[in-house]
Amino acid sequence: MTTLYQRVKWLFKSAAMGLGIAFTAGCAANQPNTFTFTADLPPDFAYQAIAVYVPAKGETCTVPGGRNTEVGYNMKWRENYQPTAEILLRRTVSGCPLVISRIKLDINATYGKTRGDFGGDIASVFIRDEVEEQYKSVVNEAGESNFYGECQWLFRTSGKPRVLRKILNCKTIDAQGERGRGQPFAAFTPDQLPGKTVKMHIKLADEEKPGWGDTWVKVPNGWKRCMGKGYEDQRAYCNGNYKDFSGFLMPDGRQCTIYPGCTE
Incomplete structure (x- = not known):
């Protein structure tokens, strides 16, 4: 037979558990379910986020x-670019409670007026229950976290008329501005983000470089394109011939002999 003491003890334990659950739920309810993502980008740059x-x-x-387990932002970045997005931390889809685990970022930049005159690279924001201290991003007292990258244009020519095209190459940079090997990124634990702001800062490198080696020659006022075996030679490596050069077309249609100044 259950004694009075056992019944009182059971009631007290049940009440305590109930209070504990209510307290936990109350804390969760008081936490914002969003954080802000925004970006400081050079002119003619935009980002897409998923x-x-x-x-x-x-x-x-x-x-x-x-x-419906992914949500896109700025998917039509050419027509309607918004640098700031409010992103949910938790969602329920088909009755399944979900949490955010990652933001996939595309950094896009245009260099001409036609639709194909653009380049892109990637960046990432990771949200994990555990993040190694060396990779964990810091949220300052103002509720902001910043991460940094530098993008550089790499130029090449394409097709028989040798039309100049550009490739965008983006890397993380440290506090001293030194480029790292990987793409720009940030990493957080979920408790860091409610109500906070994450900001991606991207700068554009001052100097452009050839897309790959031994195809252009550096001269005092720019770069000249090696001829290779002729205009039919798409790769046109210099292969030791640094005297015979070809012309090329700029994206705007100008016939040029040197990049970026066009004429010598």
Whole structure:
């Protein structure tokens, strides 16, 4: 037979558990479910972002076909670019509680007027339950976290008329402005982000470089394109011939002999 003491003890334990659950839920409810992502980019740059969501920790549910587990921002960046986005930390899709795990970022930049005159590279924001201290981003007292990158234009020629095209190459940079090997990134634990702002800063390198080696020759006022075996030679490596050069077309249609100044 259950004694009075055992019944009182059970009631007290149940009440304590209930209070604990209510307290935890209250804290979660008081936490904002969004954070702000924004970017400081050079002129003619824009970013696209895709927030990727996965089942919350401890959940065994799945979303059929993975549908609606990603949310895009600035997907039409050419027509309607918005540098600031409010991003949800938690969502429920098909009855499955999801949490954000990553933001995939495309950095796009235009260098001409036609639709194909653009280059792009990637950056990332990672959200993990555990992040090694050496990679963990810092949120300052103002509620902001900043990460940095530098993008550089790499130029080449394309096709028989040798039309100048550009490739965008973006790397992370440190506090001293030194370029690293990887793309720009930030990493957080989920508790760092509610109500906070994450800002990506990208600068453009002062100097442009050839897309790959031994195809252009540096001269005092720019770069000259090696002829190679002729205009049919798409790669046109110099191969020791640093006297025979070819003309090329700028994206705006100008016939040029030197980049970037066009004429010598």
